[in-house]
Structure formats: structure tokens, C-alpha cells
Amino acid sequence: MTTALNTADEAAIQQCEERLRTAMLNSDVEALDALLANDLIFIDHQGRRIEKAQDLEAHRSGVLALEQIDVLDSIIRPLGNAVLVSLRVRFTGTYYGEKFSEKLAFTRVWSRTADDWAVTLAHCSRITM
Template structure:
């Protein structure tokens, strides 16, 4: 891995954040691997289709998503990202706001980087 790959992962992370904020389903579809394994902050395993459906339906609306404290580890054709995120928005009729930690695993599949696994946890106040 080289600095170009590191820059690519950072750019993809930024693209992912923008797509999450705006519920840009086509971009999310492009960035998530078809067999994604995502464990959310409640411990539930969510598939790619379930994640896309939440954005597509409007059930999840993010008012803000501010990422900080990002670390990237490059391991061959895999990159592991740890990032702290301040989120605010609505899920259905319920508002939420909080700090979370995400760990994402990006893999180079063919010629494209995609997220193959992710985990979220709540950061205590």
C-alpha cells in the first residue's frame, strides 16, 4: 500500500459521510459491498439492503454528521478505519443525538474499494 491508497480511503470516507448525510442511495450502493456485515450500535447485524432501505424510505434522516479522530491502517488490499462521529437526526418520529465510534473494513474488490464490514458503538458522554 502506498500514500495514494491512503488518500483514496480518506476520500472514500468523506464520500461515504456525504452520502450518509444526504441519504444518497446510489452512492451508498456503490460504496457498500453486496455481502456487507454491519453491526450497529444496538448490536444488530444489518445487511446492505436493510441499510439502503432505511435511507431510501426516509426512515433515517441525518441533520449532522461530523467525523473526527480518524485512523486508517492499510493491510494489503484491505484498509481498516476507526473514526469518531457526532450524529444528530431522526429515526422515524424519534430525534437522536450522540457520539459514536465506527470501525469499517474496506477491501479492494476488483478495481473498487468497498466496505465489507463495519461496527458502531456509542461513546459515553
């Protein structure tokens, strides 16, 4: 059953999404650690299942360095005690020293924690059209 997302929750999720975008751009591992649930499941654009520690290490080590994240559009929907965010973005940066720029579609599930919200599930796919 879908319930109405109250304005405060929607604003909180929009702020969380912006904090996540900024943390990714700055490879701010401390901020990412706070925004990602400990039991995070992330399916990347190549279908690999990545856990929180792996995601943090990619930023900590410099393997992934993002230069730009442009949000093209987004949808926020309530899911009981969680919130679904669907967005399309253009990512630009380097991965293992190789430059890249691509459009990706993300789906994230934000769950309420004792203190804030955290991403518990994320999936991304390349946009090829």
C-alpha cells in the same frame, strides 16, 4: 502482517470516507450502493446485524435521516489487501421521526474491488464517556 499504506491508497480511502459521509447525509442510496459491498456485514450501535439491503432501505424510506456527521478523529491502517478505518463521530438526525444526537465509534474495513474500494465490514458503538 501490517504493511505500509501507500499515499495513494490512503488518499483514496479518505476520499471514500468523505463520499460515504456525504452519501449518508443525503440518503443517496445510489452512492451508498456503490460504496457498500454486496456482502456487507454491519453491526449497529445496538448490536444488531444489518445487511446492505436493510441499510439502504433505512435511507430510501426516510426511516433514518441524518442532518450532521462530524468526524471527531480517525485512524487509517493497512490490513494486507484491505484497509481498516477507526473513527469517532457525532451523528445528528432522526430515526423513525425521533430526533437524536450521539457520539459513535465506527470501525470499517474497506476492501479493494475491481473498480474501487467498498466497505465489507462495519461496526459501531455508542461513546458513553
